[in-house]
Amino acid sequence: AQSVTQLGSHVSVSEGALVLLRCNYSSSVPPYLFWYVQYPNQGLQLLLKYTTGATLVKGINGFEAEFKKSETSFHLTKPSAHMSDAAEYFCAVSGDGNKLVFGAGTILRVKS
Amino acid sequence: KAGVTQTPRYLIKTRGQQVTLSCSPISGHRSVSWYQQTPGQGLQFLFEYFSETQRNKGNFPGRFSGRQFSNSRSEMNVSTLELGDSALYLCASGRAGVSYEQYFGPGTRLTVT
Numbered sequence: 263a264q265s266v267t268q269l270g271s272h273v274s275v276s277e278g279a280l281v282l283l284r285c286n287y288s289s290s291v292p293p294y295l296f297w298y299v300q301y302p303n304q305g306l307q308l309l310l311k312y313t314t315g316a317t318l319v320k321g322i323n324g325f326e327a328e329f330k331k332s333e334t335s336f337h338l339t340k341p342s343a344h345m346s347d348a349a350e351y352f353c354a355v356s357g358d359g360n361k362l363v364f365g366a367g368t369i370l371r372v373k374s
Numbered sequence: 375k376a377g378v379t380q381t382p383r384y385l386i387k388t389r390g391q392q393v394t395l396s397c398s399p400i401s402g403h404r405s406v407s408w409y410q411q412t413p414g415q416g417l418q419f420l421f422e423y424f425s426e427t428q429r430n431k432g433n434f435p436g437r438f439s440g441r442q443f444s445n446s447r448s449e450m451n452v453s454t455l456e457l458g459d460s461a462l463y464l465c466a467s468g469r470a471g472v473s474y475e476q477y478f479g480p481g482t483r484l485t486v487t
Contacts, residue, residue: 293398294474305378305464305478352417359430360405362466364417 264289268365276373277281281340283324284369288334294356295336298328300367301349307352312336323347348372362371375401378467379480384448392453395482400445405429406439406448407476412415420463423448424470452484460486472482 270286294313298306298311310321317329327338336353350369357363379398387393399406408420419432423442446467450485451476462483466476 296474298478303480303483305480306466307381308475308477311475357419360422360424360468360474361407361419361430361432362409362417362474362476363419366416 264293264355264363266353266355266363266365268351268353268368270368270370271366272369274371274373275343277345279344281338281347281370283338283341283351283353283370285327285332285336285338285365287336287353287355289355295320295327295329295353296362297325297336297338298352298354299349300352306352309338311350343370343372345372345374378465378477380463380465380479380482383480383484383486384434384483386487387455388487389455389457392451393454393455393484394449394451395463395465397448397450397465397467397479397485399448399465400477402469403467403472403477404446404470405468405476406442406446407466407468408450409464409466410434411464411481412460417464455486457486460484 265288267286296311297309310318312329320326325340349365353365354362381396405424407422422430426442437453442448462481464481466478468476
């Protein structure tokens with residue numbers, strides 16, 4: 263069965279600093295990988311996805327992620343944090359059928 | 375293009391009652407999935423419908439059911455509500471042939487008292 267581990271339930275960075283949110287996955291088949299962001303009282307917004315091809319994926323709002331098969335990782339980065347990036351971030355892997363299997367989430371706090 | 379819409383946004387029910395939640399997918403999307411989000415269990419897959427057929431189901435009791443209509447709109451029903459059913463219920467839609475890429479609605483916040 264597929265699974266996702268997000269290291270760090272809370273991450274705090276200063277405004278302008280590098281954002282690094284960690285995601286490791288387990289999958290017996292080539293995975294599709296996703297990052298979603300959730301703001302308070304809202305649904306999930308798709309940030310970026312990896313399906314096949316280029317392993318460095320660029321998404322919205324300046325985020326990017328790199329698929330590393332040898333490390334079974336798909337970490338999310340952003341060079342410079344902005345206050346508006348404060349939210350909860352979820353990594354997800356393709357599961358059996360058409361479902362997504364989500365990690366537990368990482369709450370990002372951005373300090374001014 | 376309009377996003378996924380869910381109604382109602384907030385709902386308060388009493389134990390033992392039943393509830394129906396509605397989801398309208400993005401125009402042209404034929405796949406609709408439902409997820410339950412709680413602080414303790416996180417995001418868990420309930421079921422997926424495609425062309426009015428349930429294609430996949432998660433590990434939830436039979437009290438949780440759903441259906442999809444010919445216009446791709448979907449409803450989920452929870453019967454005999456329990457306190458533990460209090461959660462944010464999220465609907466997601468996807469295009470045929472674009473595996474796993476799903477777009478989420480704002481959710482319905484269900485509180486069971």
